Amino acid sequence: MKIPFSWLKEQVALTSTPAQIADDLVRLGHEVEGVELPRAGVSGVRVGQITSKAPHPDADKLSLLKVDIGEAAPLDIVCGASNMGEGDKIPVATIGTSLPNGLKIKKGKIRGETSCGMCCSETELGLADESAGLLILPADAPVGVEVGEFLQMEEAVFDLSITPNRGDCMNTRGIARDLAADANLPLMGVAPCTAEIDAAVSAPAVSVTAETDCPAYMARRIEGVKLADSPAWMQAGLIMAGMRPVNGIVDVLNYVMLYLGQPMHAFDADKLSGEINIRSAEDGEAFKALDGRELKLNAGDLVVADQGSVIALAGIMGSEDSGVSDGTVNIVLESAFFRPARVSETRRTYAMVSEASMRFERGVDPEMVATGMQQATKIITDLFGGVVGEITVCGNTSGINAGKQMHCSVSGIEKRLGITLPEEVDDVLRRMGFGILRHADKLEVVIPPFRHDVSIPEDMSEEYARVIGFDAIPEILPALATTAPAKPDRSIHDAVAGGFLQVVTYAFISEKEQRLFVPEDGCDIRLQNPISDAMSVMRRTAWAGLLNVAKHNLNRQQPGVSIAEQGRLYKNTEQGHDENNILAWLMSGEIEADQWHSSARSADFFDLKGAVEAWLAKRGLTGRFIADDSIQGLQAGQSAKILIGREEAGRIGKVDGDIAAAFDIDIPVFVADINLDVLHAGKKAKFSPLAEFPGVERDLVFLMEKAAFVRDAGADAIVQTVKKAGGKLLMDARVFDLYEGKGVAEGMVSVGVRFTLQDPARTLTQEDSDAASSAIIAAMDKRFGVSLRG
């Protein structure tokens, strides 16, 4: 919300600079987004009048304008807007001007036509965040004058962000009230006024059916209005306050709203039929809003209706057909109090935000319903003439949010804030409208009706805090508790220690990516309102995210990536939403670069397997890797599930080539994941004495059929067999060599097994190792039908 400094000064005789006032506002709880000095930015922009308009010969959307800026000859300007016509007055940025958006105006040719300046919109002048087309200035704007001068832009404009609890401050008067109370200056207020009533003008017939949602409604007819543009001063003020002038009546109502906080509406009296009724909408009732949208209303929406149709969605927006337009002569003015929660719900249902709804849903000052009506009547009749009828009043504003009282204790507030409350602070709050009686520790507080946000003692602690100032509260470190900190989760840290870069990817992915690794089984959790299709479903695999990161980096000349992510996977289950903590790895491309000592090496299955094994070992766990061709998205023959004990705790493998290709990756990619929720950390190793006697290492080399080795036997099975056959002296066994080629028949593989024997009590003899070897050879023969390589 923007408030010109001059409006505030009309209400309070402020003597401080805009910067000081901005500081005061911040201290009082009103966020100042900026103090703008609009004039400074638009020096060189002058009022121009369009003397002729012709289409650009080479461009459909451009026009050739001749614009009079009060100099000997009109300027030729090529303009891309469409909302202007001959005779309109518009802001013209002359050559050499720098606009607030940084654009510097130069003489140039646009599609071959000379352009000696630029016609501006509010946005280009820095007056609004968005605008449609050029800013059309009032007809009486003097040609050639600096626009900043004409719009009285000498002054500062405060751009405020009003918190949703302070509906009372969404207007000049509310902000002025806080400033006046704080500075102990009088608040001017608005002079009461009553219009002269012409008995010939009837009071509108109004009934309120939905009394809870509309506790007060006022309406009045004004007849014989000569509708014209609002005066330049008002337009200038509205523009600086961030609103666009529309027509005389609407401008007056907006001005009253910005000044007093009461949103009002004007109907064209001649477009209404019969009694006005404020009621709940019927289910499916049609409403065509001012902004062109056609709605089907729900039962419960609060509407203003005549005998024919809905003429307004109460407190939000009028209908397209009932509003004031160029031919309007007789009007009905509406000023009302609508229940905030009702306006809020309807506004959310139709996503229809308006300046009025923003104020109604935060709660307006009930007292302003009548005041707004009187002020608007006066300004309208002063400007546009007309005769005024009696106000029809339904309901009563005096009971709205009135008479709220509470008791609190000084010490209670002091305890909450950690400061003392000097009595003189009560005066500041009294000036803000509170009734305060202090007896020793007791505070009796009467809450003004415009403060919808204050109802409990804690609310008063905030009021005291902001008038005293948060800076007055000391910084005290509370006594430290001595709870033992929980053992931190080191999952990702250990993966990083293994050489992986941690990444963080979004928890939502595309449905298409999900389907690469997870079958459609109805358990996906989808977002109702995703940012895009690419972020529409909660992930059930971390691999898609990792592949996207790999793609990003491999496309940027990285020869390889080793990345890991810790996060959650999400799915629907019978018991509700399941969030599963996982750790996932991806390895692809070069893991060792060309070096003076060795040549480059690319990642393979066993690099990643080694990393996962090391990670498990860190937690005292050993995984068994069981070949599994059925893991979706992984290549058969290079994929495995990882068992810890009997629990399936993870998966590992090579990403299917077609899937990698879908991520623009044409080199092997290896991924793994571990379900952290099923891991129970192994015990910390206990000390056992180190061996005193030397061990004996022996190698046995067997000749096996390769297919049988890879598919059926496998290193795990061989090691198991060796360990079992080796007896209790056998400490360790592993496959240390695989060889095919010269000396080994086609289709066969030579498998070297190395085992270590050790006895804690003695040195082993030749007989010991011979006996173990024989047992192992026999067991290998029995289990796999293989014998030693000759």
Added chain:
Amino acid sequence: MSEIDSLKAQLESLQSDALAAFSSAADLAGLQQLRVNYLGKKGALTEVLKGVGKLPPAERPVIGQFVNQTKQSLSTALDEAEAGLAVKAKIARIEAERVDVTLAGRSVSKGALHPVQQGLDEMTAIFSQMGFAVAEGPEIENEFHNFDALNIPPEHPARAMHDTFFVEEMSDEPMLLRTHTSPVQIRAMKQFLAESGEPPLAVVAPGRVYRCDYDVTHSPMFHQVEVFKVDRDVSMAHLKGVLKHFLSTYFEKDVSIRLRPHYFPFTEPSAEVDIGCVFCAGKGCRICKNSGWIEVLGSGMIHPNVLKSVGIDSEEFSGFAFGLGVERLVMLKRGIPDLRMFFENDVRFLRRMGS
């Protein structure tokens, strides 16, 4: 020439031959051979000694002494020659093994924690040390925990400001992605009360949160840390004390803090917290928009309705709470200019920010 003189001459000639041979020996093996040739059982010296028997007995001791002297000096010369050769051999080996120490070391692949993780770890550690217990909560939440229990009823305007992602639901209860870590307040308080009965409790809750907002300065997923403490006599002064300690520890310098009155439904009073600009020390710069202050988080005294929603007597207990955006604090501390870099995961960025 007498017999004895002849023997002496032989010994002298043998000694000078031997010394010459020793000094020209090329290696230890050669020397060993010379030792055998001269001093061995069948060596040259022994040969000479054979002649001693022909001498008259009175002369024998004279020549015997002479022989022993020769033997001694040859033996010493051999030892010296051996030592010399060993030094030479060692020097030769050292030279042969000389390397270029400026060549690159064999690389060990280096991992790095994501900067957000580093921030989370640092922040959680600071609060852990202050006695705050770490808690987590679900990311897919219901409206009760994310809004209602936090004093944000359905019609509340603040609810609309949260840009909430809703999930498609099978059941009637609408579910959403939590828009802040504040629901963990509710869950942790409920759990704590069930276990311990009553406050004090102090909790730090880090986690991912979601807002339906995606542009240069907004990410639809980001991280927050929620911190709260409930006890008898907790005041706003304690809130300021904890904030000051936390922010000064995190930024590794004495930062000044400023609280501005604000509005959050779940706290009363509420305050936005600014720190003195860490870039210009309050002088005014581009980052702080010349104000000297940077907004870092929202805070306040827990609203009595929030305590009530979990069954804590707000007459007896009070508490403070604040929630901070992890990415924002990490950006300020590390000078990261663009929020999007966190989620782009460019490995060059991750490596650079790794330490």
